[in-house]
């Protein structure tokens with residue numbers, strides 16, 4: 071029997087959707103009776119989140135649920151998967167998965183020695199204890215923790231001041247007043263109970279600026295060592311995990327809104343007009359930067375924006 | 379081979395390497411590599427560098443050298459002497475007054491330094507010779523400083539709390555607050571024992587002949603005030619929304635350096651290099667242990683040993699206080715052999731889920747863990763404070779230091795019991811200032 | 817051997833001086849960052865990363881010096897009971913373990929550095945610092961520590977104080 075190691079950074083067995091995806095993968099593969107077992111290591115109990123990529127490339131780690139942008143230092147193209155305003159909502163995210171944009175990204179992934187087992191796009195939000203964040207104007211002067219460099223560039227363009235810290239310190243940052251606002255995934259906003267400190271939440275809704283690609287990946291080396299039946303079983307299991315995710319994706323944002331309204335936090339949403347203003351800033355900051363830094367960067371962004 | 383059995387083999391290999399005197403960091407690293415090579419083959423070597431580097435490259439850890447530097451900057455100046463002398467003018471009529479002053483000075487100094495050895499050195503360098511000169515037995519003089527120095531990691535700022543916070547994703551600011559009242563409690567316990575012991579043995583009463591007027595007492599304060607100002611300043615920076623703990627540490631270090639340079643005129647190159655040199659030695663030693671612990675934890679987790687131990691403890695299904703007693707014995711045992719940082723990095727991932735499952739508060743547990751680590755600092759074979767005392771008072775034997783420390787170790791055990799009876803000693807202040815914990 | 821020990825020790829001291837300046841610079845940068853954000857409400861882009869990597873570099877570069885100064889804490893109670901050749905053998909054995917570990921870590925660190933250099937990897941932040949810069953102190957410092965270890969083992973047999 072072959073045992074594969076699967077790692078991720080979220081709490082295990084607590085209902086986190088990414089943990090659940092990996093667990094489903096493990097269950098499905100076990101049920102397929104192909105002499106294959108997946109041992110799950112949740113909550114960074116094996117690798118630090120950012121070290122998972124290198125470990126997969128070298129074949130030391132077999133499977134990971136991995137926020138792709140974490141490897142953008144090695145493959146700058148990956149920044150496009152945490153780029154403000156490229157996704158907008160969950161329906162568009164699933165259309166994006168089969169677009170030429172994602173074909174390009176997946177080619178980079180494969181060339182690096184990693185294969186994709188299941189796609190997932192997670193939405194994120196903004197929260198503030200100073201002023202609701204809707205238009206770029208509302209961001210001015212707020213000390214903000216942003217998730218991802220492309221977001222930092224755009225927020226600075228809107229007049230925010232950036233303080234960098236891990237998402238686990240956002241709560242204390244807001245509480246002590248080091249931070250006025252924060253931007254991270256919907257899941258982290260709930261699990262770190264930021265609602266106890268924030269006064270206003272900008273929910274993802276129809277015009278979400280923040281989306282991040284967090285697929286389940288597998289080391290090409292480990293993949294090549296499997297026999298055909300095992301590979302088929304893994305692909306089938308990946309499909310099941312992906313379908314589960316699609317069913318849950320919107321529910322995640324509902325959970326976020328519920329947690330914050332129950333805590334008495336004001337919940338707002340960006341209007342189409344706000345969103346366009348942000349896009350205009352992103353074009354001048356993050357997109358421009360990306361196009362300059364990455365070969366074919368402008369093309370990638372155009373391909374993503376071209377998706378219906 | 380079952381994971382628990384593999385774990386035992388690794389433990390024995392580690393103890394053997396430690397026994398022949400391999401530095402702790404390299405013993406941890408070597409055992410990890412050897413185990414990985416045997417189980418996973420040569421491929422596992424490829425991630426060695428990235429794992430070690432990744433274990434160190436964290437903004438939270440930045441505060442460690444900074445908080446050590448704060449301490450060694452002040453320790454390199456005569457400020458420690460000023461501190462206990464100022465206290466002595468107020469306490470000299472109490473039995474064991476000079477010892478009390480030294481313990482009090484350790485406690486105040488602990489608020490300036492994140493490290494225990496630095497606290498020991500700062501006060502003990504002048505304090506121990508002064509105590510022996512005034513007729514206190516070697517064991518009381520050295521034992522009180524060894525124990526007083528351990529307050530360095532309980533009273534904020536604290537390196538062990540920082541490492542615990544990073545390992546368990548708990549708030550470092552909140553951990554600091556949790557340690558404050560227990561720190562005062564231990565100080566009080568140490569002092570109470572000292573008064574009792576000195577009165578019982580009739581020592582330290584000779585100082586009674588020396589009397590200070592109120593005027594003299596107040597005259598000694600101005601030299602101490604700048605340091606109290608820095609303590610208050612750091613608390614303000616930490617809890618007033620100016621900066622994160624790492625940033626506060628950097629600013630605090632800069633202020634401490636400026637202060638000793640200005641007040642004690644320590645601007646010669648030798649003196650400035652001196653304070654940096656002590657900092658380099660202690661922080662590099664700690665950081666290398668952190669990097670190696672990262673490898674060790676990876677090895678244990680990848681072989682499913684960590685998870686199996688956790689499952690095994692969880693399956694014991696005992697009363698939560700019995701569980702807490704077992705955990706304490708285990709921590710004490712680990713503390714005999716390993717320095718605090720290594721123990722925390724290796725055990726926190728195993729213990730925290732169990733602690734939470736049993737309904738204990740993670741911040742309260744951090745304090746209990748820290749007091750266990752304090753005991754480890756003054757017990758052989760690896761007790762960092764013992765080395766420091768040995769360095770600053772070479773004429774006092776290890777046996778004397780140990781004899782002198784034992785009563786204070788018992789004080790710490792009493793402290794742990796009090797914390798179990800009244801958990802609020804640790805949790806009340808953070809809840810008052812920061813609301814309920816997550 | 818005397819010349820070797822002298823040269824390696826000099827290199828270790830030199831690396832420690834570099835580490836000292838890195839530590840001092842980190843303190844200045846942290847303070848500058850707090851002032852920028854708190855008083856000037858400006859963004860801080862490179863400071864956090866600089867401080868992290870400066871202190872990691874400090875660790876690796878000063879480590880050979882700390883080894884030379886016997887600062888890497890160990891359990892010495894057991895082998896202190898031994899005398900003469902027995903103690904020298906046990907000490908050398910411990911030294912050999914440390915030497916092997918340092919050599920492997922230096923080698924693995926070198927390959928990591930070499931990859932980062934040849935593929936042009938950067939850190940994944942706005943600053944996008946070329947990754948080989950913060951990685952270089954790892955093979956450099958730990959490599960020097962390996963050389964220092966050879967000197968330390970040689971010292972054991974030359975009867976110098978342990």
Ligand code: NA
Pocket residue numbers: 487488489490491492493529530531532533534535536
């Ligand atoms: Na302290």
Ligand code: NA
Pocket residue numbers: 713714715716753754755756757758759760761
């Ligand atoms: Na000990």
